[in-house]
Amino acid sequence: MxxxxxxxxxxxxxxxxxxxxxxxxxxxxxxxxxxxxxxxxxxxxxxxxxxxxxxxxxxxxxxxxxxxxxxxxxxxxxxxxxxxxxxxxxxxxGKGFDYRYAQNKRVILIGGGIGVAPLLFLSRAIKSMDKLILIGARTKGQILCEKEFKNFISDVKISTDDGSRGFSGRVTDLLKNLISIEPRSKKEIQLYACGPKPMLKEVCNIAKAHNLQAQVSLEEHMGCGIGACLGCVVKTKNGLRRVCKEGPVFDAQELIW
Amino acid sequence: MKVNLSVKIGKLKLNNPVMVASGTFGYAEEFKDFINLKKLGAIVTKTITLSPRRGNPPARTCETPSGMLNSIGLENPGLEAFLKDKLPFLEKLGIPIIMSIASEEDPREFIELVKRLNRYKAVSGLELNISCPNVMGQESLISQDCQATYSIVKSIRRITAKTLITKLSPNVTRISDIAKAAQEAGSDCVALINTLSGMSINAEKQSPRLAAVVGGVSGPAIRPVALKMVWEAYNKINIPIIGMGGIIDTSSALEFFIAGASAISIGTANFINPRVSVEIISGLGGYLKRKKIKDIRSLTGSLIYES
Incomplete structure (x- = not known):
């Protein structure tokens, strides 16, 4: 620090x-x-x-x-x-993404709106050849970093809430569709997501329903950012946890919405 | 010119009068990467209760004009975990460690806490937090009543020789009355102010910004209130005052000494600049030299005005 x-x-x-x-x-x-x-x-x-x-x-x-x-x-x-x-x-x-075990897996990144921000750094770090990113935006003019992601990920899929480009609807609906036709076993899939709260909640629900490994990056108002003030806590199965210290990345299984 | 920055609070000798306020500095370890902790006058820990407390539900903080609101609700690991996990680090620093303590439902918990802490030399002093506004379900604070303040301080004074600091709430009609009650009961010092009770609303959602609806305001927004209360108490009591409330730099720190504080605490400013406390320590020395004042103690209550 x-x-x-x-x-x-x-x-x-x-x-x-x-x-x-x-x-x-x-x-x-x-x-x-x-x-x-x-x-x-x-x-x-x-x-x-x-x-x-x-x-x-x-x-x-x-x-x-x-x-x-x-x-x-x-x-x-x-x-x-x-x-x-x-x-x-x-x-x-804070504690970042854990991608130690992602190298041999099918990695699916899901970014909603400004939530794509931390995923570019992550996508570069993950050496797996089997990467996919879903970029969600409200409308086509708000799609972020498509070109940058294409430098590191061959498979870039777009969704817009208004259907102006790519999949029409929520990025989590696109994720659901893809999971339902995914040929690989659940153990071989790793999800990483960042975006607005309702989106992350839905990613956690999808992960739970299909028994998938997922990590999500949360955003909270912070006082100090260094773990001292206990202002940015979220509910987890292990009690309240600080987004700035134990997070901002949490396992989907751990969070209580 | 050599200047003296050391002060005495009860039995405690502080190398300088700059402390860090309870709840804004964790248990100090959180700040070890940013400053040399040994340079601080003293460290006041986050408040500890007898049993662990979960605290209030999120959202717990929000920004307000020139400050912030918080409603943490005294989340802490409890006495046992503090002694085992937090105190050893603090003890090694070799500076006075002041432990902030509070009771939950029953003020008698104070007695049990103090009895246990009497055995720990590493705890140099005790700050009685009888002024936290964020304990849900509590109708009033001990520090909002002279008699209640007197009786709790008195009962603790009877059982401990440690330096006692009573932390007061600004949410009162006349702070000097409460400060006097603490003094009469044997408190070595009073610390003021704790946060001002307040709230903030998101108008779009028509909902409170804090889950607990109300919380405590801190930061420069409350400085004029804090300063006036320090001045008011200084005119009515003889024990030293630790002044706090919105100090963010040397000049705001100086205001508190001039109003009557013998020492100061840095609170919310630690969040914005973790180095602010040590910057203020050197700033105070610089001011004294420039003003040719040999001893910080002669600055206390040095307000010049025509009445």
Missing amino acids: LQIKVKIISNKRLKGNYWHCVLSAPSLARASRPGQFLNVRVSDGLKPFLRRPFSIHNVCGGRLEILYEVVGGGTRNFSCRKSGDHLDLIGPL
């Missing part, structure tokens, strides 16, 4: 409310693992007051990338930061 000031190399709008920030942070980049996050002081003043957690989108050489959606005052502030500015970061934080 480090608290450092890093230089913004670029901070640009990708499309709509989605932004992409590249930081020069060799020491953080070296220490980061897929699924971990950074706690960013988006403004030097008191507005917003608390840091904002962002998953690590990608690590490339000494550079760290953050993909984020502008949803409120804090993220709007972040989007105003210019290249050359310095950003106060704490990271890498």
Whole structure:
């Protein structure tokens, strides 16, 4: 865990409310693992007051990338930061994805909306040749990182809620369809998901119904991000657990929705 | 010029007057990567109760203007687990460790806690948390009543020689009355303020932002309230005051000394800048040198004004 000031190399709008920030942070980049996050002081003043957690989108050489959606005052502030500015970061934080046993499996990644963010770093790390990603978006203009994923994954499937591209409907419905025709045994399949809560809940239900291994990455409001304040807890079979410390990645079997 | 930053709180000698506030610093280990913990004046632990507590359901925190709301509900592993898993790390630091303790339903739990803790030298002092606003089902706080404050502090004073700090709630009509009750009962010091009771609503959903509906406000938003209460208590009591509430840098720390605090605690600011406490320690030294003040103790209550 480090608290450092890093230089913004670029901070640009990708499309709509989605932004992409590249930081020069060799020491953080070296220490980061897929699924971990950074706690960013988006403004030097008191507005917003608390840091904002962002998953690590990608690590490339000494550079760290953050993909984020502008949803409120804090993220709007972040989007105003210019290249050359310095950003106060704490990271890498939390427990990331466990992909040790994924190398020989059929790996299915499911990203909903901005939830694709941590999956790019993960998809690079997993060496399995048998990877598939389902990218879900509300409409075709909001599909994120299709090209980037194609660099690491041969099979990229798209779903849109309004049917403007790819599968028409929820990304979890697409997942259900694919699982029902999946020829491999359940033990050979590993799911990784990140996205809005209802989506993750559905992924957990699907995993439970078909007895599949699944890990999901959660998002919560955080006080400290380092395990001290106990503010970001979620309900699990082992009691309340901190998203910032025991998470943000949890086993689907463990979570109570 | 050499300046003195050391202060005395009860029997405790602090190398400097900067402490970290209960609930914002875990059990210190969470911060070991960021600062040299030995540099702190003292560490106040997250509150411990006799039995483990699950705390309140999520959502437990949300941001508010210049601050935040929390309703953790005193989640903690309980006394036994604290002694076994947390105290050994704290003990090795060699600085005063102040253990924050609270009772759940029955104030007599305090007595049992203190009796057990009397045996542990590593626990240098006790902070009586009689002011947590987040215990559900509780109608009022001990620290909202002079008599209740007096009687709990008195009964604990009778059974321990350890330094006693009584942590007070700002959710009262007159804080100096409560501070006086704590002083008369034998408290070595009062710490103020705990969080201000508050709430926040998501208007779109017409629902509270905290699952417990209400919580405690902290951060710079409450600093003027805290400062005024420190000043008010300072004018009415003789025991030292640990001032806290929205301190985020050296200048806000200084305000509390000038208002009457002998030491200060850093709370919510630890979340934003884990290094803030040590930055303030050096900032205080710099201020004293610049102002040619030899001893931090002469800054306490040094407010200059025309009445």
